[in-house]
Amino acid sequence: MEVLQRLNKPEPHPAQVTAKARLLLLDTLGCVLSGRTARPVRQFEQQLATIESGAFRFPEGPSLSCTAAASVAAMASAWDEGCEGLPYAHGRPALALIAALLPVAVQRQATLDQLLHALITGYEVGARAGGWLRIAPGMHVDGNWPALGAAAGVACLMGLSPAAQWNAVSIAACQLPASLYLPIRTGDDARNTYPAHAAVLGLQSAIASAAGITAPDQALLDYARDHARPDGRAAPEPDRWMLLECYFKPHAGVRHAHYGLEAAMRLRARLGGRSEHITGAHLRIYPEASTYAGNRDPQAPITAQFSLSLGVAAGLRFGAMDPDLFRGGRLQDGELRRLEKLVTIEPVEAMGAAGRRSAELTVQAGTDSFCEAIDALDGSPARPMSPERVGEKFVRYSAESVGPQRAHQFAAELSGCSGRVGFTQLWQILAA
Numbered sequence: 001m002e003v004l005q006r007l008n009k010p011e012p013h014p015a016q017v018t019a020k021a022r023l024l025l026l027d028t029l030g031c032v033l034s035g036r037t038a039r040p041v042r043q044f045e046q047q048l049a050t051i052e053s054g055a056f057r058f059p060e061g062p063s064l065s066c067t068a069a070a071s072v073a074a075m076a077s078a079w080d081e082g083c084e085g086l087p088y089a090h091g092r093p094a095l096a097l098i099a100a101l102l103p104v105a106v107q108r109q110a111t112l113d114q115l116l117h118a119l120i121t122g123y124e125v126g127a128r129a130g131g132w133l134r135i136a137p138g139m140h141v142d143g144n145w146p147a148l149g150a151a152a153g154v155a156c157l158m159g160l161s162p163a164a165q166w167n168a169v170s171i172a173a174c175q176l177p178a179s180l181y182l183p184i185r186t187g188d189d190a191r192n193t194y195p196a197h198a199a200v201l202g203l204q205s206a207i208a209s210a211a212g213i214t215a216p217d218q219a220l221l222d223y224a225r226d227h228a229r230p231d232g233r234a235a236p237e238p239d240r241w242m243l244l245e246c247y248f249k250p251h252a253g254v255r256h257a258h259y260g261l262e263a264a265m266r267l268r269a270r271l272g273g274r275s276e277h278i279t280g281a282h283l284r285i286y287p288e289a290s291t292y293a294g295n296r297d298p299q300a301p302i303t304a305q306f307s308l309s310l311g312v313a314a315g316l317r318f319g320a321m322d323p324d325l326f327r328g329g330r331l332q333d334g335e336l337r338r339l340e341k342l343v344t345i346e347p348v349e350a351m352g353a354a355g356r357r358s359a360e361l362t363v364q365a366g367t368d369s370f371c372e373a374i375d376a377l378d379g380s381p382a383r384p385m386s387p388e389r390v391g392e393k394f395v396r397y398s399a400e401s402v403g404p405q406r407a408h409q410f411a412a413e414l415s416g417c418s419g420r421v422g423f424t425q426l427w428q429i430l431a432a
Contacts, residue, residue: 001217002238003128004152004162007121017241018419021116021123023390024084026414027248028098030394031083033059033401033430034323035076040189045072056103059402059431066103070203074099074195078142080323081305082252082397088236088245089130091141093149096198097122100150104157104203105423112426113419114157120243122153122202125169127242129220132235133176133228143179143194147172148220150202151209158210165206170215172205173223187300248379248390251321253304255377256289257311259359263372264315267363270370275316275335280364281343283312286352289359290345297340301326312361313339323397387415402430 012018035041036058045061045068054065058072077083077095084094098119105115126149133145148169155168177197183190216222224230236242251258260283268275289308298304304326314321317336325331351358358375379385385393391411398407410429417426 001162001166003124004121004165006238007124008156008162008165013117013120014241017120017243018116019387020243020246021119022415023248023387024094024123024243024246025098025116025119026394026411027390028077028083028094029102030397031078031080032073032076032099032102033398034082035079036061036072037323037400038076038079038327041072041076041079041192044075048072056106057431061431064103066107067200067203069103070100070199071196072099073102074199075192078192078195080252080326080397081254082249082323082393084246084248085255086127086130086242086246088242089127089141089145090134091130091146092195093123093126093130093146093242094119094246095142095195096146096150096202097126097153099195099199100154100203100206101157102427104154106427108157109422109424110157111419112414112417112421112423115423116419118153118157121156121165122149122151123243123246124241125149125152127246128236131233132230133224134231135178136229138181140179140181140184140191140194142191143177143197145176146195147176147198147201147205150199151205152202154203154206155209158206160206160210164209166217167215168202168206168209170217170219171208171213172201173219174215175201176223176227177201178227184302184306185295187298187303189302191302245381247377247381248385248393250378250385250389250393252323252325253311253321254293254306256285256293257306257308257321258377259285259289259357259374260308260361261311261315261321262374262377263359263361264312264363265319266372267361267370268316268319271316271363271365273319275339277365278316278339278342278363279366281312281316281339282346282362283308283343283359284346284348284351284361285359286357287347287349288352289357290347294345297337299331301331304331307340308345309340309343310336312343313337316363391415398430406430 048068049062052068129145151168155165295307
């Protein structure tokens with residue numbers, strides 16, 4: 001509640017926080033537009049349109065209600081694993097939040113400033129919840145605490161008071177679901193419904209609070225006591241901006257796989273872009289990476305996105321890991337598959353000590369051995385992606401959906417326009 005009171009003061013947020021929020025909005029919308037090109041997401045959208053039509057439209061899409069649109073946006077944003085993350089929260093506070101805010105902002109004809117304020121509010125709430133409400137082993141965060149940030153953000157965008165925003169959070173806290181990590185291991189798409197559930201729960205909780213429905217103030221405390229596994233860290237200071245600590249991904253796929261991917265990309269350049277002479281590849285990496293991304297011989301897109309060995313193979317074969325790797329037949333490329341089988345993985349405790357993350361990849365090519373080490377990734381607060389690079393990623397991810405011209409125009413407008421501009425006007429660049 002103290003955080004919500006601070007966030008709702010009349011003073012403007014620091015310029016760097018608002019600037020980061022613009023980039024986060026742009027990056028996440030790029031992931032939404034990319035994910036919508038996947039056939040299962042398109043079918044999900046079409047099915048929703050048959051029972052939940054309304055005033056909102058995605059580019060070239062059917063009419064959807066706000067609830068249906070939030071579900072589609074949340075599912076799509078996670079589809080290629082190209083979205084933001086926050087190490088403190090061990091999750092992605094923006095997915096359900098931006099998905100819930102998008103149709104509401106268009107429907108209510110909010111200004112960009114109003115949308116960014118709601119985004120910042122929801123992110124700070126969701127990020128803190130993620131750091132506190134640690135989940136049990138075998139569970140997945142996407143269907144759980146992100147709903148709390150979505151509830152706060154939508155309530156803020158609706159103009160509710162800080163007390164009513166907290167009530168929306170409490171309503172959501174009374175009914176947070178448990179979601180399994182299992183589908184990622186089995187290659188099933190069910191995991192991508194988790195952020196959709198969180199977005200809808202947050203949206204409905206905000207609407208319920210606006211209607212005067214109440215929840216006990218201590219609901220979140222009771223949930224944490226009975227259902228979470230806190231790790232004993234002190235709560236972040238009220239004036240700490242969690243949004244400034246989030247990272248953007250230059251690549252698709254889980255971030256754990258990007259260390260081996262980046263090393264492989266460097267080695268590929270040293271090998272002249274050719275991989276046919278490679279006879280072995282050994283990845284030494286921090287243990288958490290092998291725990292969460294240890295899938296071997298992945299056949300489904302979601303298991304491929306959580307595969308260290310596939311990340312190494314993609315870097316050596318293609319010099320990239322973009323959403324198109326998980327579309328069509330590229331995932332079954334013969335040389336990609338040969339390389340993936342060559343990769344051996346060695347978890348090394350020292351590479352994950354004291355919060356560090358690093359990796360070392362050694363490749364054998366004929367009689368020669370090549371090695372590259374990676375101890376930091378682009379997109380982190382220490383090595384931020386430039387606004388231009390975030391804009392380039394947006395265009396690359398969304399061009400198939402809206403065409404490069406409209407993608408360039410939207411990125412330029414969102415990055416440079418006044419906050420007083422109506423967000424509906426901006427959205428029409430894409431959706432008209």
